Structures are given as structure tokens and as C-alpha cells.
Amino acid sequence: MKKVQVGIVGGTGYTGVELLRLLANHPQSEVIAITSRSEMGVKVADMYPNLRGFYDLAFSEPDVNVLKACDVVFFATPHGVAMSMAPELTAAGVKVIDLAADFRINDLDVWSKWYGFEHTCPEMMAHVAYGMPELFREEVKKANIIANPGCYPTSILLALMPLVKADLIELSGIIADGKSGVSGAGKGASVAMLGAEMSESFKAYGVGGHRHLPEMVDKLQVLSGQDIGLTFVPHLVPMIRGMESTIYATLKQPMSQETLQDLFETTYQNEYFVDVMPAGSFPETRMAKGSNMCRMSVFVPQGGSTVVITSVIDNLVKGAAGQAVQNMNILFDLEENCGLQHVALLP
Numbered sequence: 001m002k003k004v005q006v007g008i009v010g011g012t013g014y015t016g017v018e019l020l021r022l023l024a025n026h027p028q029s030e031v032i033a034i035t036s037r038s039e040m041g042v043k044v045a046d047m048y049p050n051l052r053g054f055y056d057l058a059f060s061e062p063d064v065n066v067l068k069a070c071d072v073v074f075f076a077t078p079h080g081v082a083m084s085m086a087p088e089l090t091a092a093g094v095k096v097i098d099l100a101a102d103f104r105i106n107d108l109d110v111w112s113k114w115y116g117f118e119h120t121c122p123e124m125m126a127h128v129a130y131g132m133p134e135l136f137r138e139e140v141k142k143a144n145i146i147a148n149p150g151c152y153p154t155s156i157l158l159a160l161m162p163l164v165k166a167d168l169i170e171l172s173g174i175i176a177d178g179k180s181g182v183s184g185a186g187k188g189a190s191v192a193m194l195g196a197e198m199s200e201s202f203k204a205y206g207v208g209g210h211r212h213l214p215e216m217v218d219k220l221q222v223l224s225g226q227d228i229g230l231t232f233v234p235h236l237v238p239m240i241r242g243m244e245s246t247i248y249a250t251l252k253q254p255m256s257q258e259t260l261q262d263l264f265e266t267t268y269q270n271e272y273f274v275d276v277m278p279a280g281s282f283p284e285t286r287m288a289k290g291s292n293m294c295r296m297s298v299f300v301p302q303g304g305s306t307v308v309i310t311s312v313i314d315n316l317v318k319g320a321a322g323q324a325v326q327n328m329n330i331l332f333d334l335e336e337n338c339g340l341q342h343v344a345l346l347p
Helices: 014-024 081-091 108-115 122-127 134-140 151-165 212-224 257-268 317-331
Strands: 006-009 029-035 072-075 095-100 128-130 145-147 172-182 230-237 241-250 275-276 295-301 306-313
Touching: 006 014, 006 081, 006 295, 014 029, 014 317, 029 122, 072 081, 072 128, 072 317, 081 095, 095 257, 095 317, 122 128, 134 151, 134 230, 134 317, 145 317, 151 172, 151 230, 151 241, 151 257, 151 295, 151 306, 212 230, 257 275, 257 295, 306 317
Parallel strands: 006 029, 006 072, 072 095, 095 145, 128 145, 172 230, 275 295
Antiparallel strands: 172 241, 241 306, 295 306
16 A cells, blocks of 8 residues: 655644654655755754654755645644645645644634734635544545644633533633643744743733634534634643643533533544543543543532533644644545554653
8 A cells, every 4th residue: 555645844843843753653654755944954863863763854945846746745834834835735636734723714804813914825715624533524534625723722622522512501601721831832932931931830821812712713613503702711831742721611501420421421432532531530731741632521510500621632742743643544544543542651
């Protein structure tokens, strides 16, 4: 069987190197091109010694004609790059998986408001699937472009999906409290990300508006067919990778812990990468570190009207590169967990 030929645009950031790590042992894929304007000519293994012995590639300048030789191209790039190349690549039969936000929001007026510039290829949106397989697997199978979800939306939407689809919660007052490791901010130099600035400290940010908020609202409206009232507050925690989201919603009618536990277990019983923990368990970020797993628990504190879901992922794997590889597997009719059977790292 011919291996899937892979190109990666923007291979020097955290999601780019995570793609390389995951694909290094993927039995049905081969990375044949990896680009970086700033590091052109540098060997991948020289920049990332953990990949010594796995890759003999060097970074090259992005060239659409070279990338057309690929079956799929991952974009681990800043917003706006994928949309500039996607039309020509898809016209050549290449599948595009964008790990940035170019195709995540259906309403492009909303997209432009949050990202600060006009979308350059609105005609391509008809060919896009939102790449969260647990919600949109059938759409992913048929798409030419995959909008890989953001990390916060992955942890939060998976936690809310059983309740929203079953119409069990009020949609006007959902609260999502997210906490992410510093790798979620990317690899760019920033004083705020220095060890002396963020170690032994914990802060909220983006309270007045975060780009992942309209993405989540957009998908929740697709799932529910109704308007959504979501308050989202992200936080930065002093760890490198990992994400925990605690979500609060009001039940439309009283439900027992046992009923909700059964709903979540039934919803995700056939999913490779969602683990509903036993009742009363508290997922920790280290339970997902280095893996493509989302682990969650559901609670009804004091048997009241509030339901609480706590959800953990590795923001660089299930929240980025791992989910992208999961989508690639679906696109090319491979086993969905192919190359993604990594056990989380402990301690």
C-alpha cells in the first residue's frame, strides 16, 4: 500500500515539530516536504535533536509546485497563510489540513472582526469540514479542506456535546473556564512568556474576548440550531503543555449523576480518543500528556441544577497536531488511531 505523501508548511513551531514527532512512527505516511522561510536549508534533525535518526529532510522555502506532489499538506502557520495557498493545492487534488484559524468560522464577517483582516478565499468555505471527528466525522471524510479546531474549543466542545445534542441544558448561560500551558502561546519570543515572568504565577487573560470564543459559539449553534450564550475565560498556568477546562451549565430539569454519567459513557463508548472517567474521578492534565486523548468527568454538585464537566487534553496533541493526524487518517481511509496510540506520560 502506497504511503500517504505529506507536506508540512511551517515546520519550526511547536505544532510543526509535534506533527513531525507523531508522523515519524506513522506506518502509513511519509513526510516528503517541510518548509520554513527562516530556516531554509537547515536539517530538521539539527533543529530538533529528538528527531535524529527519523528524518533526513531539510527545511525548504514554501513552493506550491513542490507541495502539489503531496497527498496532504498540513499548515502549521500563522493565520492567513493557508488561505493563500489552499485554492491552488486543492485544485491539484491535494488535501489541506489547516492548524490555524483560516477556515474555522462559517460567518466570514465574524471571522474578519476577530482576526483583523478580510478572508481571501470565501469560495473555498463550501469545501471545508470542521475537523473534530467526534462531531463531524462524515463531513471530514468528504472534505478537501479541514479546519483543525483550536485547543480550547476541542476540550470544551467535546465536554458540552452530549448535553447540547440531547437538549438538556440552558444555552444562554454556559461558562467555560479554561487553563493552558505556555506552549499554547506559540514559540515566538515574548517577555510575558519568560520563565521569570510566568513561573509560580497563574492568571486569566482574554476575558474581554478571545478568538476561540466565536469558534465555539459557531459550532454550538450548528449542533443546537439555537443562539448560544457562552462566557469563556482562558488562563495561563505555569506548565509547558496541557489544558484543563471546567464547564458549567444549568440543567433544564433535574438529572441524577448516574443518568448523566450514562449519557456521557454512551455518547463516547466507540470513540478512540475520548475517555469518560469513572463517576467521581478528577482528570488531570498529566493523564493526557503526549497523547491524543481527551479525558473528562461529569458532576452534579449537591444534586442541584448545575452540571459541571471537567475536561483535559494535551494542547499540542489532541488540541493541535494529534487531531490533525486523526483527520488525515479519516481522509485517507486509514484506521483512525493509526500512528496515534501513544500512552500519556507519567510522571
